[in-house]
Amino acid sequence: MRTLCEEISESDTGKEFTFKGWVMHYRDHGGLIFIDLRDYSGILQIVFDENIDNESFKIAKKLKNEYVVSIAGTVRKRPEGTTNAGLKTGGIELLAKSVQILNACETLPFQIDEEAEVNEFTRLKYRYLDLRSKRLKDNLIFRSKFTYLIREFLNNKGFFDIETPFLTKSTPEGSRDFLVPSRLNHGHFFALPQSPQLFKQILMVSGFERYYQIVRCFRDEDLRADRQPEFTQLDMEMSFVEIEDVMSVTEELFALIFNKLLGIELKRPFKVLDYDEAMDKYGSDKPDTRFGLIINNLTDVFAGSQLNVFKDNIQKGGVVKAVCLPDGSNLLSRKDIDELLSVVKDFGAKGLAWTKVGENGLFEGGISKFISDDERNKAVARLEAKSGDIIFYQSDSKKTAENVLGRLRLYLAKKYRLIPEGRFDLLWVVNFPLFEYSEEEKRIVSVHHPFTSPAKKDLGILEKEPLSVKSDSYDLVLNGEEIGGGSIRIHDPELQGKIFEILSISPEDAKLKFGFLLDALGFGAPPHGGIAFGVDRILMILRNESSIRDVIAFPKTQKAYCPLSDAPSAVKDVQLKELGIKLRETAGKNIKSE
RNA sequence: GGGGCUGUAGUUCAGACGGUUAGAACGCCGGCCUGUCACGCCGGAGGUCGCGGGUUCGAUCCCCGUCGGCCCCGCCA
Numbered sequence: 001m002r003t004l005c006e007e008i009s010e011s012d013t014g015k016e017f018t019f020k021g022w023v024m025h026y027r028d029h030g031g032l033i034f035i036d037l038r039d040y041s042g043i044l045q046i047v048f049d050e051n052i053d054n055e056s057f058k059i060a061k062k063l064k065n066e067y068v069v070s071i072a073g074t075v076r077k078r079p080e081g082t083t084n085a086g087l088k089t090g091g092i093e094l095l096a097k098s099v100q101i102l103n104a105c106e107t108l109p110f111q112i113d114e115e116a117e118v119n120e121f122t123r124l125k126y127r128y129l130d131l132r133s134k135r136l137k138d139n140l141i142f143r144s145k146f147t148y149l150i151r152e153f154l155n156n157k158g159f160f161d162i163e164t165p166f167l168t169k170s171t172p173e174g175s176r177d178f179l180v181p182s183r184l185n186h187g188h189f190f191a192l193p194q195s196p197q198l199f200k201q202i203l204m205v206s207g208f209e210r211y212y213q214i215v216r217c218f219r220d221e222d223l224r225a226d227r228q229p230e231f232t233q234l235d236m237e238m239s240f241v242e243i244e245d246v247m248s249v250t251e252e253l254f255a256l257i258f259n260k261l262l263g264i265e266l267k268r269p270f271k272v273l274d275y276d277e278a279m280d281k282y283g284s285d286k287p288d289t290r291f292g293l294i295i296n297n298l299t300d301v302f303a304g305s306q307l308n309v310f311k312d313n314i315q316k317g318g319v320v321k322a323v324c325l326p327d328g329s330n331l332l333s334r335k336d337i338d339e340l341l342s343v344v345k346d347f348g349a350k351g352l353a354w355t356k357v358g359e360n361g362l363f364e365g366g367i368s369k370f371i372s373d374d375e376r377n378k379a380v381a382r383l384e385a386k387s388g389d390i391i392f393y394q395s396d397s398k399k400t401a402e403n404v405l406g407r408l409r410l411y412l413a414k415k416y417r418l419i420p421e422g423r424f425d426l427l428w429v430v431n432f433p434l435f436e437y438s439e440e441e442k443r444i445v446s447v448h449h450p451f452t453s454p455a456k457k458d459l460g461i462l463e464k465e466p467l468s469v470k471s472d473s474y475d476l477v478l479n480g481e482e483i484g485g486g487s488i489r490i491h492d493p494e495l496q497g498k499i500f501e502i503l504s505i506s507p508e509d510a511k512l513k514f515g516f517l518l519d520a521l522g523f524g525a526p527p528h529g530g531i532a533f534g535v536d537r538i539l540m541i542l543r544n545e546s547s548i549r550d551v552i553a554f555p556k557t558q559k560a561y562c563p564l565s566d567a568p569s570a571v572k573d574v575q576l577k578e579l580g581i582k583l584r585e586t587a588g589k590n591i592k593s594e
Numbered sequence: 595g596g597g598g599c600u601g602u603a604g605u606u607c608a609g610a611c612g613g614u615u616a617g618a619a620c621g622c623c624g625g626c627c628u629g630u631c632a633c634g635c636c637g638g639a640g641g642u643c644g645c646g647g648g649u650u651c652g653a654u655c656c657c658c659g660u661c662g663g664c665c666c667c668g669c670c671a
Contacts, residue, residue, distance in 0.1 A: 025630095025631065025632075025633090027629095027630050027631065027633050027634095028627080028630095028633090029627060029628055029629070029630065029633075029634090030626070030627035030628065031627080031628045032627090032628040032629065032630080033628095033630095034629075034630050034631065034633085036631070045630090045631070047629085047630095049628075050628085051628085064622095065621090078629085079629065081629085082629050082630075082631090084630090084631055086631085087631080090631090107604065107621075107622055107623095108604075108605090108621075108622095109604060109605075110604075110605050110606090110621090111604095111605065111606095111620075111621065111632095113632095114605070114606080114620080114621095115606095115632090116605075116606040116607085116620085117606080118605060118606075119601085119605085119606090119663070119664095120663070120664070121662075121663055121664095122604095122605080171671090173671050174670085174671040175669080175670050175671075176669085176670085194670090194671085195671095197671090219670060220670095221669055221670040222668085222669060222670075224665085224666080224670090225664090225665070225666095227670070346597080346666090346667080347667095445671070446671055447671075448671065449671045450671075451671095452671090547664095557662085557663070557664090558663075558664070558665090559662080559663085561662090
């Protein structure tokens with residue numbers, strides 16, 4: 001019978017127990033040895049005393065860090081003055097009566113729970129050791145509780161957990177597919193799903209009405225701190241619903257998660273921001289609303305500006321927008337301001353105009369001498385600027401000005417620590433455009449995906465003004481990260497056909513690529529809609545981590561390589577032969593073995 | 595595809611104008627220690643300075659290339 005380290009307490013004093021786990025710390029005092037024993041529940045101090053049990057004491061002498069042991073003994077209160085407030089079991093200890101070494105451990109490539117940050121490649125190579133650390137272990141246990149809570153909630157709400165294929169069809173829109181060659185159909189390939197989108201819609205046609213899945217998705221794109229080639233989505237779909245129904249279930253779910261896992265009561269309903277307003281005020285479709293630095297439009301104020309960069313741009317139809325950094329005069333030296341210029345140039349800005357706000361709201365430095373009293377008073381009023389602030393201006397196309405200022409406000413907030421810690425800002429962004437024009441492809445493309453329903457009110461202008469059409473889609477944003485998105489889908493094959501037409505996807509192509517969904521829509525598809533959440537990203541934010549790698553058990557490096565398993569790797573020629581595959585000459589250069 | 599930072603002992607980091615034997619801390623090995631908890635004290639081992647080439651009398655340091663790691667842009671419906 002085995003007991004866990006943190007299962008016992010002072011009330012167990014005098015009782016005998018057996019513990020099994022790892023030697024976390026080893027402190028040899030000559031005639032007395034302490035070890036901190038770690039199991040998945042926590043830590044317990046064990047004492048070996050040569051005068052009390054010489055047999056086990058001799059074995060204890062051989063123990064080293066991370067040895068696996070089984071130790072039996074008696075629980076006792078620690079002598080006065082030797083308790084450890086830092087440990088949950090710090091008031092007690094186990095006096096060992098017998099000990100058995102279950103397994104030894106080689107010298108560690110890095111210290112577990114070491115405060116200094118160990119090179120991530122080494123940590124990934126020995127991931128099993130890194131996962132012994134409290135931080136990563138707690139993250140994964142949290143993840144398990146998180147997914148359990150979701151399943152419990154959705155099952156109670158009448159959702160069915162239904163699996164969809166991993167070996168599926170490559171689809172043209174969206175991200176690059178991971179391909180899997182078919183041995184039985186040479187020259188044909190499966191694709192791993194970017195998401196179960198088409199299948200969950202088909203499940204609605206089948207009449208399940210409420211579906212969910214916590215499912216792996218695959219996208220062969222470049223990696224980032226918040227992007228892995230395989231990641232986990234909470235995928236949901238419902239029949240006979242409107243936007244409000246999807247939002248309502250989502251909000252209830254998130255309220256539950258925050259309440260049960262973080263002890264935080266979320267305010268409901270969540271804030272809802274129009275896409276246009278998000279772009280206008282935050283320069284982003286995933287605004288971080290934890291801090292100010294709101295972008296303001298000053299185009300009307302500077303319509304008659306004597307500053308040519310402002311005047312000419314406005315005449316061309318551009319905008320002048322600005323953010324005000326409170327106390328910026330103190331925070332930034334002249335050199336800092338100069339450095340900001342190169343920062344915003346990286347963001348795509350042509351320049352960076354600025355003014356300091358001095359006494360009585362008068363402007364100093366930068367472009368102040370080109371600004372009239374009237375322009376200044378209006379700008380100060382609109383930005384609610386106070387003396388000591390700095391105002392940064394962008395005069396450019398609406399798109400560029402908003403993008404630059406949106407990124408500038410994030411940059412400034414991070415650099416000058418304006419983001420309050422421990423705060424969670426959840427909000428919806430709605431009324432996205434249905435389409436946008438792709439310069440690269442020289443055609444109209446979907447902002448969300450081609451099955452997203454246009455907003456009812458815009459159906460009349462669908463063909464005349466497609467770029468003005470809004471969609472019935474919604475994104476959920478947490479602390480400036482997009483953590484989920486979804487839409488009401490098109491369930492009318494005729495409307496779906498029109499959308500493909502606008503996207504310049506021919507009926508033949510549409511049939512080839514999505515034919516099975518289009519067929520299904522023709523057999524009594526109910527109105528339906530859904531949403532999908534990035535599980536890893538949510539966990540990253542809830543756990544206050546800076547990378548999703550820290551909430552994934554076995555993540556990959558930025559080159560999509562797994563140092564633990566050495567994947568991907570070359571395969572034997574016979575394997576390729578079976579698949580009917582011959583490598584191109586250029587592919588051979590990087591092959592290391594076999 | 596592009597930009598930035600980076601690679602020195604098992605780990606985290608120093609290092610020098612280009613010049614004897616490349617240092618520290620932690621870890622590891624050995625010894626001492628009965629109340630520690632990142633125990634302490636004494637001693638010891640441990641280095642292809644990522645890899646390849648070049649310049650040089652001499653390169654860990656300078657130059658070129660290459661491989662890897664992290665962050666970002668593009669990309670990610």
